[in-house]
Structures are given as structure tokens and as C-alpha cells.
Amino acid sequence: ELKVEQNxxxxxxxxxxxxxxxxxxxxxxxxxxxxxxxxxKSLESLFVLLSNGAVKQEGxxxxxxxxxxxxxxxxxTAAVHDLSATYFCAAAYSGAGSYQLTFGKGTKxxxxx
Amino acid sequence: GAVVSQxxxxxxxxxxxxxxxxxxxxxxxxxxxxxxxxxxKQSLMLMATSNEGSKATYEQGVEKDKFLINHASLTLSTLTxxxxxxxxxxFYICSARDREYGYTFGSGTRLTVV
Numbered sequence: 325e326l327k328v329e330q331n332x333x334x335x336x337x338x339x340x341x342x343x344x345x346x347x348x349x350x351x352x353x354x355x356x357x358x359x360x361x362x363x364x365k366s367l368e369s370l371f372v373l374l375s376n377g378a379v380k381q382e383g384x385x386x387x388x389x390x391x392x393x394x395x396x397x398x399x400x401t402a403a404v405h406d407l408s409a410t411y412f413c414a415a416a417y418s419g420a421g422s423y424q425l426t427f428g429k430g431t432k433x434x435x436x437x
Numbered sequence: 438g439a440v441v442s443q444x445x446x447x448x449x450x451x452x453x454x455x456x457x458x459x460x461x462x463x464x465x466x467x468x469x470x471x472x473x474x475x476x477x478k479q480s481l482m483l484m485a486t487s488n489e490g491s492k493a494t495y496e497q498g499v500e501k502d503k504f505l506i507n508h509a510s511l512t513l514s515t516l517t518x519x520x521x522x523x524x525x526x527x528f529y530i531c532s533a534r535d536r537e538y539g540y541t542f543g544s545g546t547r548l549t550v551v
Contacts, residue, residue, distance in 0.1 A: 357539070357540065359542075364547070365544070365545070366443075366530055366542045366543060366544045366545040367481075367530070367532075367542045369539055369540070369541075369542075372539050412480065412481070416540075423469070423534060424471065424483060424486060425471070425483070425532070425540060426483075427480045427481045428480065429479075429480045430479075430480050432478075
């Protein structure tokens with residue numbers, strides 16, 4: 325069974341600071357995803373990481389994947405208030421060919437002005 | 438990009454009635470649709486996986502007679518909550534794998550059973 329652990333679960337940070345969210349998964353996974361969720365909304369896709377060493381960046385967010393360590397990180401650079409949201413990582417595995425996603429518990433990020 | 442249209446976005450129903458939630462893939466064929474449930478301040482929990490033209494596969498603990506899933510075409514999957522009760526109140530989200538190996542999520546349905 326694939327398990328995904330995310331930490332921290334809650335993160336309060338000041339604007340302008342940097343921080344990293346960590347995502348560990350328990351078994352071999354085909355792909356790693358990062359999503360953002362705003363209150364009352366569905367998930368917005370941020371990154372898809374397909375291979376070891378993959379690094380993707382979009383604005384102040386950068387995601388990386390280390391398949392050997394079974395670890396993905398989401399790094400926030402110079403946080404701004406607009407980044408306040410809940411961030412989920414999810415790992416995919418091809419169980420019965422269906423490629424189900426298993427989600428972490430999410431990290432609620434609050435950026436304080 | 439890929440779009441999954443989910444309706445309704447909000448529904449309030451009386452206890453004992455049934456509610457149908459629709460998810461349509463607008464610009465791609467969704468051979469597999471996933472249905473999730475999310476309680477407040479929690480993560481998404483997979484309820485079932487539906488493949489076009491076949492019976493859905495339900496996760497352990499999910500009552501298949503209560504949560505009826507139909508995936509009759511490559512662009513439409515429906516979730517019907519039968520005989521809804523207040524404990525079924527939740528945020529339901531569908532998701533489909535798109536062509537680019539990503540997952541596209543519907544906008545979610547907030548179900549409130551009174």
C-alpha cells in the first residue's frame with residue numbers, strides 16, 4: 325500500500341521568507357504531483373514530476389523529486405500573501421492499471437504580511 | 438488544457454433523498470474517472486475508480502449500494518448518493534487522467550444533507 329506523508333501540516337510564515345514542504349512516499353511511485361487548494365475550491369495542478377532529479381519551477385514555487393529517497397519537496401521563495409492555501413502532494417501508482425493517486429494530508433500555508 | 442466539468446457545485450437535500458453529481462470531460466476522453474470525498478480540513482479520500490463501460494471499483498469501507506457510480510461513456514461519469522443522510526455531507530470531487538499524464542479535477546460539489 326502506497327502511503328504519502330507530508331510535513332509540516334501547518335505552516336505560518338512571514339512575507340519574504342523561504343520555506344520548504346516535504347513529501348515522503350512509502351513505495352515506488354510512477355509520478356509525483358503537487359496541487360494547491362483554496363478554501364471551498366477544488367484542486368489546482370501545480371507540478372507533475374516524472375523522473376528522478378526532476379525540478380520544476382513556476383514563479384515563487386519550485387518542486388523537486390528524488391526517487392531514490394522517495395522524497396519530493398516544494399520550496400517557497402520570498403513568500404507573498406497570495407500563496408496562502410493548502411498544498412497537497414500526491415503519488416501515483418499503477419495498481420491494477422488504474423494509476424490511482426494517494427494524497428498526503430496537506431500543508432496549510434498562511435503567509436503573514 | 439484538459440477540463441472536467443462537475444455539476445452541481447452546491448446542493449442541499451433532505452435526508453432520505455438521492456442526489457446525482459455529474460462529471461464531464463470536455464476536451465478529452467476519460468477512460469478512468471476517480472471519485473473523492475473531502476471532509477473539512479482533511480485530505481482527499483478516494484472513494485472509487487470507474488472505468489468506462491465497466492463496474493466501478495470501490496475502496497474499502499465505501500458502500501457501493503449507497504454511492505452509485507455510472508461511467509456509461511468516455512466523457513461522462515456520475516455519482517449518485519442514495520438515501521442521503523447528514524453524515525454524507527461533504528465535498529465530492531471527481532478527477533480524470535488526461536492525455537498529458539496529469540489528473541484534471543472537477544470543481545467539486547458541496548453536498549449538505551439536512
